[in-house]
Amino acid sequence: MNKKAVVLLSGGLDSATVLALALKQGYECFTLSFDYGQRHSSELAASEVLSKHMGASAHKVVKLDLRTIGGSALTDTDIEVPTHESEGIPVTYVPARNTVFLSIALGWAEVLEASDLFIGVNAVDYSGYPDCRPEFISAFESMANLATKAGVEGQPFKIHTPLIDLTKAQIIQQGVDAGVDYAMTVSCYAANTAGEACGECDSCRLRKQGFADADLLDSTRYIA
Amino acid sequence: MNKKAVVLLSGGLDSATVLALALKQGYECFTLSFDYGQRHSSELAASEVLSKHMGASAHKVVKLDLRTIGGSALTDTDIEVPTHESEGIPVTYVPARNTVFLSIALGWAEVLEASDLFIGVNAVDYSGYPDCRPEFISAFESMANLATKAGVEGQPFKIHTPLIDLTKAQIIQQGVDAGVDYAMTVSCYAANTAGEACGECDSCRLRKQGFADADLLDSTRYIA
Numbered sequence: 447m448n449k450k451a452v453v454l455l456s457g458g459l460d461s462a463t464v465l466a467l468a469l470k471q472g473y474e475c476f477t478l479s480f481d482y483g484q485r486h487s488s489e490l491a492a493s494e495v496l497s498k499h500m501g502a503s504a505h506k507v508v509k510l511d512l513r514t515i516g517g518s519a520l521t522d523t524d525i526e527v528p529t530h531e532s533e534g535i536p537v538t539y540v541p542a543r544n545t546v547f548l549s550i551a552l553g554w555a556e557v558l559e560a561s562d563l564f565i566g567v568n569a570v571d572y573s574g575y576p577d578c579r580p581e582f583i584s585a586f587e588s589m590a591n592l593a594t595k596a597g598v599e600g601q602p603f604k605i606h607t608p609l610i611d612l613t614k615a616q617i618i619q620q621g622v623d624a625g626v627d628y629a630m631t632v633s634c635y636a637a638n639t640a641g642e643a644c645g646e647c648d649s650c651r652l653r654k655q656g657f658a659d660a661d662l663l664d665s666t667r668y669i670a
Numbered sequence: 671m672n673k674k675a676v677v678l679l680s681g682g683l684d685s686a687t688v689l690a691l692a693l694k695q696g697y698e699c700f701t702l703s704f705d706y707g708q709r710h711s712s713e714l715a716a717s718e719v720l721s722k723h724m725g726a727s728a729h730k731v732v733k734l735d736l737r738t739i740g741g742s743a744l745t746d747t748d749i750e751v752p753t754h755e756s757e758g759i760p761v762t763y764v765p766a767r768n769t770v771f772l773s774i775a776l777g778w779a780e781v782l783e784a785s786d787l788f789i790g791v792n793a794v795d796y797s798g799y800p801d802c803r804p805e806f807i808s809a810f811e812s813m814a815n816l817a818t819k820a821g822v823e824g825q826p827f828k829i830h831t832p833l834i835d836l837t838k839a840q841i842i843q844q845g846v847d848a849g850v851d852y853a854m855t856v857s858c859y860a861a862n863t864a865g866e867a868c869g870e871c872d873s874c875r876l877r878k879q880g881f882a883d884a885d886l887l888d889s890t891r892y893i894a
Contacts, residue, residue, distance in 0.1 A: 506738050506739065507738070508734070508735060508738045509733065509734070509735050509738070510733070510734045510735075510774075511732060511734075512774075514730050514732045514733070515730065515774065515778040515781050516781055541776070541780035541819070542773050542774070542776045542818060545773040545776060545813070545817045545818075546770065546773040546777060549770040550734075550736075550766070550770055552765070552766045552769060553736070553739050553765035553766035553767070553769075553770060554765070556766060557739050557740055576817060576818055576821070577816075577818070579816070582813070582816040582817050585812050585816045585817075586813050586817075589806070589809035589810050590766075592800065592801075592803070592809045593766060593769045593800060593801045593806050593809075594765065594766060594800055594801070595765070597800070598800040
């Protein structure tokens with residue numbers, strides 16, 4: 447059995463939990479982050495620290511300037527990051543982001559001869575992003591096995607989404623059980639360079655509520 | 671009818687032909703190239719010139735350093751570009767390249783509210799790349815319609831592959847009929863900075879044979 451896995455690691459709460467779960471399942475983990483012109487680059491710094499601290503075998507940061515195509519409050523400075531919930535798909539949605547990230551992860555998995563990819567998508571607290579749903583993951587997996595040398599030559603890829611059906615509180619509980627230090631993670635869309643969170647954006651509000659619902663101490667560092 | 675289309679334009683023979691065919695069908699074309707650490711960056715320069723010359727509405731170059739993940743003779747300087755045909759999938763295969771490129775094109779299409787993507791894949795002279803086959807394109811299209819805000823909200827994407835069943839000679843014939851100036855295109859894996867071709871790599875050999883088979887003058891500029 448090939449036990450190498452590529453794990454998408456943003457440096458946020460969800461992906462740190464995914465890494466802990468993949469390691470716990472015995473995978474040799476190769477973590478992948480993207481420098482895609484996101485506003486919250488403190489998340490990127492957190493991913494490198496987390497990867498090393500948690501025991502991944504290697505960490506890569508792929509530079510990809512999604513500001514070139516625009517269209518999201520996370521990469522386009524002309525669009526304001528919202529501090530209140532809105533109907534439908536939010537402006538923080540980055541067009542085709544998970545598709546792009548999984549595609550590059552797939553390329554690295556081919557190079558490593560890894561058959562397993564892990565991604566922290568979640569269909570419960572998923573903020574209305576279409577590329578966080580199980581039907582998208584399943585379609586990506588089918589496509590990946592037609593796209594690649596490995597897939598064609600009979601070593602199919604499996605996309606693991608261990609958080610997909612969990613509430614934020616359940617994710618945090620599983621992470622705590624697996625030893626994740628959430629003070630090292632950054633979820634905030636508008637974190638400062640020290641990795642301190644705003645406490646007001648969509649992502650902060652979901653995270654706060656998760657700790658409250660799990661009845662666990664919120665170790666997040668907030669901007670004073 | 672939405673007539674905007676995103677056209678993947680590498681600067682090579684095939685993609686220049688695709689752009690000509692998309693324009694001929696009445697699409698307003700937005701061309702997309704990738705600076706992905708490829709050795710033949712003269713192809714990239716050709717794409718900008720072609721886009722403007724042929725009448726596309728905008729041209730974007732997305733920087734994406736695929737050298738980070740390695741694994742191909744086209745991006746990894748430790749792997750030699752072959753000058754002879756080999757069995758199976760060749761070393762010039764870039765892991766998951768078309769998947770990555772189409773994913774980013776999909777993101778741009780969402781931003782532009784375009785429903786049509788054009789890519790010059792070819793299953794005849796396809797050099798053994800798995801991501802040039804119709805079954806891959808079809809799987810990508812299904813995935814794209816689950817991945818995106820536009821797909822979910824009922825504006826499905828269509829991936830056009832006008833060259834998929836054509837021989838190189840037929841591609842060249844269609845391009846000449848549509849007015850493509852092939853002297854402006856660069857196909858060679860090892861072209862020099864002036865855009866002159868080596869005449870020996872897989873890509874050069876396919877191109878040469880195509881002009882010969884089409885009984886047309888080969889306007890390619892070769893290294894003397």
